[in-house]
Amino acid sequence: AQKITQTQPGMFVQEKEAVTLDCTYDTSDPSYGLFWYKQPSSGEMIFLIYQGSYDQQNATEGRYSLNFQKARKSANLVISASQLGDSAMYFCAMREGNSGNTPLVFGKGTRLSVIA
């Protein structure tokens, strides 16, 4: 079974508008972490935001916020005031457990295109 599901292969958003990228996850471990990364065409992985399973509040980092709904096992990324430079692939990822030896598992990604 997929651990991370991103159901939107591609999304379009008008510049300056907000956009939500969906992510659902599957784990039975009570301790886990959820990550969002941006991958531009250059291939580098840019860390955007993190949400721990025990965090009480939704994570925010500048224009990025994470809508964490634990009961629904969803961790949607909200990008506010979209910019042309936001056009890229976005990956949701999960780390199960708390160990530094645990790799991230990635979803299939969503390609975001910001339109002027």
Next chain:
Amino acid sequence: GAVVSQHPSRVICKSGTSVKIECRSLDFQATTMFWYRQFPKQSLMLMATSNEGSKATYEQGVEKDKFLINHASLTLSTLTVTSAHPEDSSFYICSAKEARTGVGYTFGSGTRLTVV
């Protein structure tokens, strides 16, 4: 912040030859390095986890004799693609977790391998 330097960024090799990819943690000790492969328009798939001073753990379906991983020091992990074939052409990227920075995983900039 934590930096992982990955080289080369791009390599073209002939079928049947071997290629070595290096990932070096510049300002921290990477006890564990994760190696991912990404085919065009696809997600990052974990290939193996390398631990300093011990044998790497390979994911199911990844040939350990073909993808040799060496993690001889706390700052250097290498992936050697042996007897490369065109189907090995892909984007290879390494990642390490740096304890001091908390939750983030640091990624190398990736290596685009083309086998001709």
